[in-house]
Amino acid sequence: MAQKQVRSTRPSARVYRRRRLAVLIAMVVVAGLLLWAGIGIASLLRPSDPGANGAGPERVAGGSSGASGEPSAEPSVEPTGCLEGDIGITASTAHDTHGPAENPVLVMTIENQGKFDCNVNVGTSQQDFSVMSGKDRIFATSDCVQDPTDTEITIKPGASETARFTWTRVRSAPGCKSVTAKPRPGWYGFTAKLGELTSETTQFELK
Structure with a gap:
């Protein structure tokens, strides 16, 4: 088998x-x-991204936030035209009393009394140094200004600029017309103007 x-x-x-x-x-x-x-x-358990709904990062107190949510430096502010009340004008003279051969030096002080830098036109197109004797208009630089110019400067808060003019004891008239009369000894008032701003009048003496 x-x-x-x-x-x-x-x-x-x-x-x-x-x-x-x-x-x-x-x-x-x-x-x-x-x-x-x-x-x-894990994606279901993860907290929702605040940036996903367009809300953006949370703003931090005391400054603007950047893309990372950290405070970023405040943008610099460019100086602008001075606001009403920011600029103060003061009139003064180098001396209170001036001898017969001494020409008064008229001083205009322009001060930024605001809280921010601002630009102001201090050109000859804006300045005016005027002298009065009582109500008698004696002299003004605006009577005979030639080729007026615009000069814009930036003045910081609390800072000031000065403009000076030496008055040679002559009289003037609008349109720069000839005036032969001479100012006499006595007290005079000086007023400074810058555009639409006008200072208080200060007194000085000619001997």
Whole structure:
């Protein structure tokens, strides 16, 4: 009687490698699914980004905030035209009393009494040094100003600029008409003007 041949059920080495590769691929796919699920859950639990709805970073007290939410330096402010009440005009003379051969030096002081830098026109087109004797108009620089100019300067808060004019004891008239009369000894009043601003009158003496 012939002996029956028994076939081996053990997989071959090629089949074993295929099965092992399939198991590794399945493990990689499962790990990827778990990682994707973990990222999705974390995004749901994460606080919402305040910038996502257009609200932007929270402003910090005491300064404007930049893109990082940190305070940024305040922008520099360019000087502008002086506001009403910012500029004060004062009239004075170098001396109170002047001898017969001494010409008075008239002084206009322009002070920024505001809180910010501002630009002011101090050109000859704006200045006027006028001298009065009682109600008698003696002299004014605006009578004979030639080629008036505009000169704009920046004055800081609390700072001042001065303009000086030496009066040679002559009379003047509008339109720079010739006047032969000479001022006599006595007390005179000097008033300074800058544009629409007018100082208080200061007194000085001619001998």
